[in-house]
Amino acid sequence: MITVTRSVSIAPGKSANAVVFAFKIAKFFREKYGTTVEVRMPIGGNPLRVAWCAQHESLAQWESVTAKMLADKEYIDLVASQGDTFLPGTVHDEIWRSI
DSSP states (O other), X not given: OEEEEEEEEBOTTOHHHHHHHHHHHHHHHHHHHOOOEEEEOOSSSOSSEEEEEEEESSHHHHHHHHHXXXXXXXXXXXXXXXXXXXXXXXXXXXXXXXX
């Protein structure tokens, strides 16, 4: 099992927009790709972050979804519409495997 987490820092005053957008992305992935994505916010550390977390059966499955996502104009437009919601350069991805 592969777990992928993407986090990003929220711009000042944009927390409400970020949460709405985070759930919109989760819904998009569920409906378009059949992938369940959880929306998370930290309890400690920098509270102005949001994360998406998804599990995949294998790296190959994750790569397949990622390739589709990067070629999906609807997804690209959705992300581009949030240009001022998140701080540039703060996207952080982690990929973990179950052992």
